[in-house]
């Protein structure tokens with residue numbers, strides 16, 4: 652009997668945490684084109700800052716990888732974050748007239764996500780980082796794919812969904828999924844169990860981050 656792939660176990664055993672993000676009011680209202688501008692502006696500010704954090708997370712992953720193929724793949728992802736994604740935020744901030752808001756970045760729900768994700772990358776091993784990136788990217792791929800037919804009035808919002816429903820982002824999320832499965836076959840059961848718990852932890856950090864965008868000041 653072949654063992655069940657680790658990513659399947661994460662998605663099945665943490666379905667409650669994963670599904671809570673798919674039906675989060677932020678996702679629901681954005682897709683229904685009724686998210687207030689103030690909430691999307693908050694999102695743009697905290698999300699742009701997170702892309703910067705994600706560059707650091709991928710940097711840790713490059714350093715902790717043992718394999719040249721993994722390093723090459725991750726460097727490609729880093730390039731996409733540092734250019735395509737950063738350009739999106741530069742244009743979005745200019746379009747909306749947004750300026751940095753340190754108070755928003757200090758919101759405990761935003762800080763919990765940022766510091767929690769960074770701590771996984773800093774203190775964890777390569778399997779931990781793969782799990783955290785898989786959790787975050789597979790969730791984004793899933794919710795944006797579910798709403799790929801949404802037609803939003805604001806091209807900045809529409810562009811964000813399109814970016815994460817695109818074949819390139821799907822391929823990146825699938826690479827993470829396959830890599831989690833491959834590393835899973837090398838790990839003892841207790842380590843796999845810990846990674847499944849980590850997947851759920853990341854979904855809960857995601858919920859608090861999107862709560863902050865959706866509802867504003869705590």
Ligand SMILES: Cc1ncc(C[n+]2csc(CCO)c2C)c(N)n1
Pocket residue numbers: 698701705732784787788791857860
């Ligand atoms: C809050 C938040 N959570 C997940 C994603 C999905 N995502 C798209 S690119 C990328 C880089 C790091 O893996 C991640 C996680 C996001 N953009 N913002």
